[in-house]
């Protein structure tokens with residue numbers, strides 16, 4: 001049907017380990033190897049390419065029409081350590097397949113088509129989605145430790161702020177990605193039309209009790225911060241499930257003081273991270289967590305908001321166009337939110353965004369087992385192609 005798998009495997013020559021995992025850390029030689037492969041293909045398919053200090057690669061295919069804004073496609077080429085073939089690279093391969101097919105079919109778009117291969121989308125010392133944040137002007141020069149971290153990669157803060165582009169000439173941003181969850185796979189569906197990217201809201205929760213001797217302090221006299229925290233976590237987990245099916249809560253870190261086998265914990269600190277499309281749901285959860293905390297009287301709880309990244313919505317019109325393109329391609333598209341962050345997140349602050357998901361086998365991602373069936377990756381690329389053609393027919 002199309003060559004997206006061939007292209008994806010070509011990119012996958014970069015950073016592949018013998019155990020079948022892929023590691024392309026930001027600014028690493030493996031990352032730039034993937035950039036080189038991608039740039040070569042962009043040029044072969046007729047794009048004019050450029051790179052920036054944030055490590056991003058951009059390909060431009062000039063449109064035939066005058067006064068039309070750019071249709072932008074993007075995704076990332078970096079990976080987590082020992083990640084899979086698909087996360088990020090699949091979206092770049094899908095964009096390349098669009099350009100290849102246009103050339104093969106001898107079609108000339110009226111709109112200029114751009115393809116970004118972003119750097120540093122995954123967690124890294126510069127902060128996640130660094131490449132797309134640089135392009136959208138969302139890297140704050142005041143970000144703590146930014147200058148030192150950049151120095152390690154041979155760059156300066158000024159070089160990064162200069163990466164910002166003007167999006168007044170952009171019509172929209174499209175991103176094709178694996179779901180990284182198990183919804184499409186379990187439902188036996190191939191195409192997800194993403195409605196938005198969920199929020200990330202995180203609180204530092206501290207339980208303050210009294211440290212004391214583990215042998216001489218009877219149970220009824222204890223102010224054990226660990227036990228109190230354990231109660232709060234299990235209760236919060238229950239409430240989260242009761243509020244909404246798609247509301248998630250994760251307590252992923254825990255610190256304990258003094259942290260000794262024979263001392264009752266006097267202080268325990270955890271992070272409570274919650275995500276949902278609607279603010280009202282996360283607001284409700286934190287309100288209930290505060291109420292549970294108030295009801296536990298052996299310790300005092302402190303709850304401080306640390307991260308408050310709001311959800312972003314995909315553009316309703318782009319969702320319609322993607323849905324129609326999927327039906328035209330013989331698929332049954334389903335509308336769904338994205339539980340993971342993407343380069344589309346910073347982009348949404350500058351242009352209307354649309355995202356297409358394909359299934360992840362068993363919902364696995366960020367691991368070597370990450371897998372999407374070849375016919376599914378082809379279906380996703382086909383939907384992206386048809387979406388671009390449909391958008392090109394508009395103003």
Ligand SMILES: [Zn+2]
Pocket residue numbers: 076087088121177342
């Ligand atoms: Zn990704």
